Amino acid sequence: MPIHAAYVHVPFCVHRCGYCDFTVVAGRDDLIGPFLDALELELQTQLGEPAPVSTIFIGGGTPTYLAPHELRRLLAMLAAWLTLEPLGEFSVEANPAGLDPERMEVLREFGVNRISLGVQSFHQPTLQVLERDHTPDLVGLVCDNLRHHGFDNLALDLIYGVPGQSMANWEETVQLALELRPEHLSTYGLTFEKGTTYWGRLLRGELNRIDEELERSMYGHVMDILPRVGLDQYELSNFAVAGRECRHNQVYWRSEPYYGFGPGAAGFDGTTRRMNHRSVHTWLKRIRAGESPVTETEQLDRELAAREAVMLGLRQVRGIDLAEFRYRYHYDVRSLSAAAYDRFITSGWLQERSGLLQLTKEGRFVADTVMSEFLA
Numbered sequence: 591m592p593i594h595a596a597y598v599h600v601p602f603c604v605h606r607c608g609y610c611d612f613t614v615v616a617g618r619d620d621l622i623g624p625f626l627d628a629l630e631l632e633l634q635t636q637l638g639e640p641a642p643v644s645t646i647f648i649g650g651g652t653p654t655y656l657a658p659h660e661l662r663r664l665l666a667m668l669a670a671w672l673t674l675e676p677l678g679e680f681s682v683e684a685n686p687a688g689l690d691p692e693r694m695e696v697l698r699e700f701g702v703n704r705i706s707l708g709v710q711s712f713h714q715p716t717l718q719v720l721e722r723d724h725t726p727d728l729v730g731l732v733c734d735n736l737r738h739h740g741f742d743n744l745a746l747d748l749i750y751g752v753p754g755q756s757m758a759n760w761e762e763t764v765q766l767a768l769e770l771r772p773e774h775l776s777t778y779g780l781t782f783e784k785g786t787t788y789w790g791r792l793l794r795g796e797l798n799r800i801d802e803e804l805e806r807s808m809y810g811h812v813m814d815i816l817p818r819v820g821l822d823q824y825e826l827s828n829f830a831v832a833g834r835e836c837r838h839n840q841v842y843w844r845s846e847p848y849y850g851f852g853p854g855a856a857g858f859d860g861t862t863r864r865m866n867h868r869s870v871h872t873w874l875k876r877i878r879a880g881e882s883p884v885t886e887t888e889q890l891d892r893e894l895a896a897r898e899a900v901m902l903g904l905r906q907v908r909g910i911d912l913a914e915f916r917y918r919y920h921y922d923v924r925s926l927s928a929a930a931y932d933r934f935i936t937s938g939w940l941q942e943r944s945g946l947l948q949l950t951k952e953g954r955f956v957a958d959t960v961m962s963e964f965l966a
């Protein structure tokens with residue numbers, strides 16, 4: 591299967607939010623120039639010649655933290671090495687703070703056609719708990735400006751399950767997000783990852799997880815409300831207007847291959863997954879020394895590839911096409927974990943419909959439990 595998707599990681603942010611577990615450096619603007627130099631080398635070494643792709647996703651970090659001239663250099667470099675097919679999807683992650691008209695113009699100039707905006711909440715106290723540096727009002731202004739600059743594919747990210755967040759706050763956040771008429775909405779439950787500031791604060795009792803039932807209701811709320819306004823759920827955390835699903839992320843969920851560039855980025859060629867070093871410094875040092883930035887290589891045998899494909903495929907509301915799965919992996923999904931399969935069908939968390947295996951709505955609440963049984 592040829593590779594037709596590329597992910598590029600830009601690790602710079604104004605500061606590190608307390609819950610953030612991504613590959614990020616804050617307050618090291620001096621590294622932006624060296625990062626761009628190294629990224630160019632990585633593209634050159636990994637690709638050898640310009641590669642045709644259908645999707646490009648620049649994530650972070652905050653890619654739009656780069657100054658306009660740096661952003662221009664990044665996009666020009668990608669244009670030289672990645673040839674996006676006509677009507678290809680070109681996404682860039684952005685935060686409302688700092689996404690000014692000048693940066694928007696640069697993004698448009700280089701063919702970016704999808705902006706994924708880290709809104710998280712329209713409730714100021716919640717934004718403060720999340721340590722975000724924008725205000726709810728700024729989001730509306732930025733979205734208006736993006737529309738004005740011709741962006742017709744806006745994706746907004748929201749977070750629920752934040753300490754202190756109430757159901758009313760969440761409902762209001764969802765409502766205000768909908769008033770901006772995004773083509774795509776992602777809703778993520780806050781997670782506390784080991785090693786983050788939040789994790790330490792949780793252990794010290796300075797932060798408390800919200801009640802599990804409340805968090806469940808918050809997820810249930812978006813599953814109920816969003817489809818009524820034309821944003822259909824197509825993945826556990828993702829809702830979109832028909833035709834505006836994120837094509838890049840669908841590559842992951844369909845276990846298709848992809849390139850990965852930048853610190854912490856992963857690439858997959860269909861059988862082997864390669865993970866770049868997560869430390870920006872080590873990634874830089876290795877590339878400068880002419881060494882590979884890859885720190886972890888995982889060769890997937892047929893069974894592991896099949897198990898992963900179940901886990902990822904079940905994330906999609908459509909589910910897994912059982913005949914296609916059998917053809918591609920030479921396994922029946924059920925044979926990978928027959929007891930769990932039968933148990934989840936009986937409990938109503940999984941269902942088979944028209945040759946598709948999918949999580950039921952009830953099953954989406956316990957997706958991690960279901961999917962982990964297939965990885966074992």
Ligand code: SF4
Pocket residue numbers: 602603604605606607609610611612614650651652685708
């Ligand atoms: S803006 Fe996003 S990537 Fe940057 S530190 Fe905050 S959560 Fe992490």
